[in-house]
Amino acid sequence: MAEVAYREALRMTLREELEADEKVVLMGEDIGAYGGSYSVTKGLLEEFGPDRVMDTPISESVVVGCGIGAAMGGLRPMVELMTINFSLLAFDQIVNNAAKISYMSGGQLNVPMVIRMASGAGSQLSSQHSHSLEGWYAHIPGLKVAVPYTPRDARGLLKTAFKEPNPVIFIEHTALYGRKGEVPDNEYSIPFGEAEIIREGADVTLIGYSGSVYQALGAADILEGNGRSAEVLNLRTLRPLDVEAIIGSVRKTHRAVVVEDDWKFGGFAGEISAIIMEQAFDELDGPVQRVCGADVPMPYAKQLEQAALPSPQQIAETALGLF
Amino acid sequence: MISEVVMPQMGADMEEGTIIKWLKSVGDQVERGEIIAEIETDKANVELEAFDSGVFRLALAGEGDTVDVGTIIAIVAGKDEDISKYANGPTAKAPPKDETPKEQENAGEDEGEKEEVPSNLRKGPQAGSAKESPEVEAEEPAQAETPSTATSRDGGRVRASPVARKVAEQRGIDLTSITGTGPDGRIVKRDVEAAAELGAEAKPTAAPEPTGTTTTVAMSKIRQTIARRMSQSKREAPHYYITADVDMTEAESLRKQLNEAVEDYPRVSVNDMIVKACSIALRRHPIFNSWIVDGEVQQHTDINVCIGIALEDGLIAPAILDSIGKNLGEIGEASRSLAERAKSGTLKADEYTAGTFTISNLGMYGVETLVAIIQPPQTAILGVGAVREMPVAIGGGIATADIMKVALSADHRVTDGAQGAQFLNEIRQILEHPAALLV
């Protein structure tokens, strides 16, 4: 085991895959010469050459579409979109092509590709650079969506993504790239649809994914100080979703709080809440609560931005309200 | 080859079309691809093309006719082909509609628990309480539920979390016997578990039963409500009791005068006089004219004294609104009206919900007195027994007087014995010097 940063863990898998399979090709803006806007692909151009690590023009739509076509044509592409904000320019390709080609063709074709992007706010990048739209992608049948939290998650989930015969939207978090964590030395993969109980507890279940797991863990500490033990779930993938883990935890604690950075109204936390209500209604000692991003475009000023995102205090208070 | 010319589907939402003009007559030669008619749809006029060659043999709809999409409107065929089966006019070929009979939505009776009374009817007199419970049994005879959040009952419904219900069922605990400590007074799992440990009101299991036939007496809605509320009252309000003997001689005399001597004066009963007396006493001792809601004592300026009325199903106690502002005659009228309307079920909501004090009079049964249970959210109740001719000691000797024993039950969270004694004494004084009743 080594202590490895999230971005490095991703790079480890990318390198393994580039080495193992000639058909793997990486495409994206500034992933080659620049080394990647979040330094995930640093050094890979030098190692594998411009045929395997391809810098693209700023044309999100055609770059993703090209990746889809390349996957249809027999390659195993990974497309990096600089952030989830810009992925919207390729949303048509992802939703209308990547997610539909297998179905529309009656199963004749499939699209084995990974589309990576960074999500999240917190660096005062203002409203056009601060979206957390994981829920939108999770909403689309035909896609799979992974949301790693730890470096261990990142490396293992990305490995699985490269083995998927379907399009995987692999959503990282801008605030996590530098965080270090323990990562096994050998190659390994983490299956999709398996959440992690990142902290065990008995009194309330805090459910988060990606950046919000960090806030949830902070809340668990506060709750402990208040004599309540919180169990924290790290979902790791949103589609497929580990419903069993969620329900199992709620059966144990009888209280649930879902945490996500994205806006509350119409968000994915509502989906998790509905699932818990449908499948564990009789286990609940109170309604499922949600602590989400404020329903506003992300402001620039520091205190405003902080107030717009879930905080450990907010989560803990909400959880305490269930007792 | 017979070609059926149909009113064409020209766009997904088209349902019917009108023939504007036939461009072919019977006997004309038709070539495939030729336009043979002009059709009007709701979007535009379109041309109808022939899909097969042949002779135009028969038009089944005329110019100006509107037909459903799919209806055969003409036949093109070889000039000698037998087309007699089409001779009977247009056959609608619309695809069968999907007839799935809608299931009658039988919501079923929900025991009145879900009936909602508009919230404005649930305000008490000068009540400071802003919280309104969302459900009230419309048939609820007694005082409406406290619009409070301190109790676990919402109108007819017990607020308990799903897992609390599950555990209660598993452990045989009656939820109505539990007070919730969860948010908003909800019964939560720990409450049920605590109750289980105390062995509180577990449903009877395998207890030895009396022999002989046993019939289950169904509890009417009123009965159930009384059961619930009286249990709650006894459980939550620490009652103390003070009794007193009231000499009703003077009061009786006044009553007789009013009923016999004054023409057209509404009949006044003993109870009416007690109502007035209590109203006056309540004005002087307003702490007894109060509610306790959510642990908060709300003292009212309106005085609405309730009187007990026995119905077939049970006892109810609606309020005479503004009893302090009514004279004896008016009180008499009011109490008779209440009784009538109680029996016919036409009491007003205020009369159910706005009472501040209750008098329960069992005098007509000849009993000594009644030690009553306070009606929540009120904080006191007066039980009244029969007026009996009794020996009394006066000035060292024995005489007789008409004595009525009364019992004040009061909530010790709100008042103490000394206050209760003073209040009760006030009532007695007024009744024993009944001129006070006339003002």
Place this chain on the structure above:
Amino acid sequence: MTQLVERPPVEDLSGDQQIQLLRQMMLIRRFETKAAEMYTKQKIAGFLHLYNGEEAVAVGAISALNGDDPILTHYRDHGHALARGLEPKRVMAELFGKKTGVSAGKGGSMHLFDIDKHFLGGYAIVAGHLPLACGVALANKRLGNDKVVLCIFGDGAVNEGEFHEALNLASVWKLPVLFMCENNFYGMGTDIRHVSAVIEVYKRAEAYALPAKQVDGMNVLEMYDETLQAADFVRSGNGPSFLEAICFRFRGHSMADPEFYRRKEETERWRELDPILTFRKKLTNEGVIDDTAFEMIEEEIEQNVREAVEFAEESPAPPLEDLYAAVYKENS
């Protein structure tokens, strides 16, 4: 019906091969007209975009390609599918929404797919498949084959961002794509000449350094010739190429189109250039075909199309379990 097995230069096409071309165009014409009839009789639902008038483009171009050159096209795709050799009965079954359809009843008219014949789909988002064509071409280039990707789209696509992005990327990365614009002047109800800053489509391609040419889409031999040459260029590793085929659709955009936006006279003028009529005339004048032979072809095609309808009618609808099939490919 298959495409030409050999692809000689146009001047070396034999009589039989030319008859093949004629026959393919006639098949498409009859098929499309029959599909229109089936739509009015509610056997086909949704949108139906017919190819009548443009047959020379599909037949000329696709006949000039190899059988394994992949094709991606737009939603007016029946003609392309038939020209590539998809079976008429299976295409009709797809239009009828039957399990035996080329896309198992899951795609419909706008999404015909046949992977065995390298027909990689009709697509409904205007210009949305151009990026896909780039990707398929990239894969072919990397896999080291010399396949040419034929990417067909209409004049309406040339104002979409993806058109520009795709041409740019294909040009910069030298992707083996033959971009073919079927310019019939009307993007649904809009005259392309009213909404384009530069009317000649091929000039836009020049802006991205693609060799580009405008050709006569009503002339099957010209389509064949030009496509053969352009495909050779691309096949030799020179990067993408662009053809603008001028043509005209005789029918509306789709079944529901009352054609308010163009004048009957214009359509009538173009009907005089009907590619089937003009080619038939040419072949008759040259003694390659006579009326009898022509009628025999007509009858054969009539039979073919009737059988296709019968097949479609008799085929079963997809079972309800198919609702969830193929959303994902299962891991093997």
